[in-house]
Amino acid sequence: MKITDIEAIYLRLPQVTTACDGTQDTLLVRVHTDAGLVGYGEVDSCPLVAKAVIEAPLSHQICCGLRDLLKGEDPLAIEALHKKMYEGTIYFGRRGAVRHAMAGVDVALWDLKGKALGQPVYKLLGGPFQKSFKAYASVLFEDTPRATGDLARKLVGEGFRAVKFGWGPMGKDEATDVALVREARKGLGEEADLMVDAGLVYDARTAIRRARQYADFNIFWLEEPLPPDDLDGYRRLSDAVDVRIAAGEQEADVADFERLMDVGGIDVVQPDPARCGISGMFAIGRAAARRNRVVANHTFKSGVSIAASLHVLAALPNAVRFEYCMADSPLRHDLTRQKFPLVDGYVSVPEEPGLGVEVDEAVIEKYRQ
Numbered sequence: 001m002k003i004t005d006i007e008a009i010y011l012r013l014p015q016v017t018t019a020c021d022g023t024q025d026t027l028l029v030r031v032h033t034d035a036g037l038v039g040y041g042e043v044d045s046c047p048l049v050a051k052a053v054i055e056a057p058l059s060h061q062i063c064c065g066l067r068d069l070l071k072g073e074d075p076l077a078i079e080a081l082h083k084k085m086y087e088g089t090i091y092f093g094r095r096g097a098v099r100h101a102m103a104g105v106d107v108a109l110w111d112l113k114g115k116a117l118g119q120p121v122y123k124l125l126g127g128p129f130q131k132s133f134k135a136y137a138s139v140l141f142e143d144t145p146r147a148t149g150d151l152a153r154k155l156v157g158e159g160f161r162a163v164k165f166g167w168g169p170m171g172k173d174e175a176t177d178v179a180l181v182r183e184a185r186k187g188l189g190e191e192a193d194l195m196v197d198a199g200l201v202y203d204a205r206t207a208i209r210r211a212r213q214y215a216d217f218n219i220f221w222l223e224e225p226l227p228p229d230d231l232d233g234y235r236r237l238s239d240a241v242d243v244r245i246a247a248g249e250q251e252a253d254v255a256d257f258e259r260l261m262d263v264g265g266i267d268v269v270q271p272d273p274a275r276c277g278i279s280g281m282f283a284i285g286r287a288a289a290r291r292n293r294v295v296a297n298h299t300f301k302s303g304v305s306i307a308a309s310l311h312v313l314a315a316l317p318n319a320v321r322f323e324y325c326m327a328d329s330p331l332r333h334d335l336t337r338q339k340f341p342l343v344d345g346y347v348s349v350p351e352e353p354g355l356g357v358e359v360d361e362a363v364i365e366k367y368r369q
Helices: 047-055 066-070 078-088 097-117 145-157 174-188 204-217 231-240 254-262 273-290 303-314 361-367
Strands: 003-012 025-033 038-043 132-140 162-166 193-197 221-223 245-247 294-296 319-325 346-348
Touching: 003 047, 003 066, 003 097, 003 361, 025 047, 025 097, 038 097, 038 273, 038 303, 047 066, 047 097, 066 078, 066 097, 078 097, 078 273, 097 273, 097 303, 132 145, 132 193, 145 162, 145 174, 162 174, 174 193, 174 204, 204 221, 204 231, 231 245, 231 254, 254 273, 273 294, 273 303, 303 319
Parallel strands: 132 162, 132 319, 162 193, 193 221, 221 245, 294 319
Antiparallel strands: 003 025, 025 038, 132 346
16 A cells, blocks of 8 residues: 555635634645545644645755655555654754644554554554543633633533633733632532643743642643743742643644653643644653653644544543533534534543544535635
C-alpha cells in the first residue's frame, strides 16, 4: 500500500469572530492510498498556513511540502514518515505551524493504519487502560459572574460532573476574577469538578495570588495562567501553591512538554492531537507518566480530534479528564456522524477500526473554501 495523495481541506464558517473558539474554521487532512483506504486527520493552527505547509512544492532537499515528501511512501511506516517530514521541512520548520501540519498528517496515518489492520487506534497504541473518561464541559466565562453561575447550573443539569470556564473577562481586575470563579462554584455545587483556564493573562506574582484565592473554591486545576515561555514563572507558581497547574496546549514537541514539567514544574500536561499528532500526544503522555504527572487532552475542534484524543487517552495509564468542547458550531457537531454522547458524565472511546469516525461529505462541501 502506497500514499497517492494528501489533501488539505480548509473549512470555514460564514462568519468568524475574534472569540477564542477554534471551531469557527479548521483544516481537515485526507490521506489517500492506492488500496482505496483513506485516513482523516485535523490541524489546530492557522489553517491556511498549515495548508501551505502540506501543499508547498519541492524547493530543495530540506525544504519541501508534506504532500510531495510522502507521495509513494508506505502509510503504515509512521515513525519513518515522521523522520522524513521533519528532515524534509527543517529549513522552515521544527516548530509551530509546520509541526501542526505534521500532526494532522500523523492523525490521518494512524486512522489509515487502524483501518488497514481492522483495529481501533487505542489497541495499536497498547491500550486500553480505561475506555471511558469523565468529560468536562469546556466553555468560556460569561460576561458577568451571575451569567457564569447560571451557565454552570445549566451544564450540571445536562449531566456534566465537571466544567471548565476560561478566557472571557478574566484578567481585567481582581474582584471580577474572584467573583467569576465564586459564582461558577456556586452554580456547579460542591460535587462537580471546576477547572479554571485563565487564558495567559497573569504574571507569576498575580498568578500565585489568584491560585490561592481560587483554592477557596476547590478548583481542580488552574490552566495556563502565564505565557507559555515563562518557565521560571511556572516554577515559581508551582512551588508556591497547592492548586494543580495545567498547561501545554500551545506546544507541539515532546521536548517542550518535558521542559514545562522539569523546569516549569506543572502538574497536568495538555497535548492536542491536532497540534502534536497521535504519536506526539502518546509520547508526551508517557513522558508525564514517567514523572508521575497526569495528562488531559486539549481539544477544541471537530469529532476527528475528539476521537483522536480519546484513543490516546485510552492507551495511557495517567489520563485524568477529557475536554468536551461545547462550542455551538456545525464544524464541532456535524463534521463527523459520531456525536460522542455524554453518559453519566463520561464519554467513551470509539471501537471501530482506525479513529472510528465517518466524516460527512455534505458538511465538507458546505464549508469548504
